[in-house]
Amino acid sequence: MNIKVLSKNILLLSFSLISGILICEFLGRTFGLGNPILYKTDQLVGYRLRANQNKKRFNNSKITTDYEGFRIDPNQLKDDQSKIIVFVGDSVTYGGSYIDDSELFSSLFCSNNRNLLCLNSGVNAWGTYNMGRFISNFPVYSERTPSKFILVILPGDDKRNLAKISS
Numbered sequence: 808m809n810i811k812v813l814s815k816n817i818l819l820l821s822f823s824l825i826s827g828i829l830i831c832e833f834l835g836r837t838f839g840l841g842n843p844i845l846y847k848t849d850q851l852v853g854y855r856l857r858a859n860q861n862k863k864r865f866n867n868s869k870i871t872t873d874y875e876g877f878r879i880d881p882n883q884l885k886d887d888q889s890k891i892i893v894f895v896g897d898s899v900t901y902g903g904s905y906i907d908d909s910e911l912f913s914s915l916f917c918s919n920n921r922n923l924l925c926l927n928s929g930v931n932a933w934g935t936y937n938m939g940r941f942i943s944n945f946p947v948y949s950e951r952t953p954s955k956f957i958l959v960i961l962p963g964d965d966k967r968n969l970a971k972i973s974s
Contacts, residue, residue, distance in 0.1 A: 842864075844864070848971070848973075852940045852944070853937050853970050855930060856877075856930060858873065866905055868905055868908075869907050869908050869909075870904060870908065875948060877926035877927055878927040879908065879927065880908040880909050880918075881908065889921070891951050891952065891953040892913075892926070892953060893945070893955070893956050894925060894956075894959065895928045895957070896958065896964075897929060897934070898930075901927065901929030902929065913925040926949075926953070933970055934969070937967075938964075
């Protein structure tokens with residue numbers, strides 16, 4: 808085979824691969840697949856949301872996590888004397904990427920009361936083992952002292968063992 812033809816084929820193949828990757832990246836970001844919510848692995852509870860995220864996702868929904876990794880509604884200004892309520896659950900509690908921070912049931916619960924600060928610790932695919940470990944080790948994850956935990960257990964949550972990010 809001629810070296811000139813071989814080099815043209817290699818150049819064409821390289822160009823095609825790079826173009827394909829760039830087109831896929833552009834389409835993924837354009838249709839909402841880019842800029843995902845990030846998680847971190849955790850030895851006790853499997854995984855949690857990463858702290859300090861502020862992203863727009865599907866339907867222009869805002870997803871915000873505070874400095875400890877709790878999903879919050881930043882529009883609800885609270886004072887230092889607010890009682891803290893922690894919501895713990897799976898993806899329904901978390902709300903997913905389609906639900907805006909202000910539309911979470913944890914946010915709606917606290918929206919009418921300035922004396923309450925609601926922290927949402929819902930995480931996709933968490934089971935009861937994840938939730939129980941989180942509650943029993945809460946001081947590891949937060950410097951705040953909650954007055955109540957609201958545990959949201961749905962059918963199927965009890966069938967999951969300790970869910971990990973690798974599963």
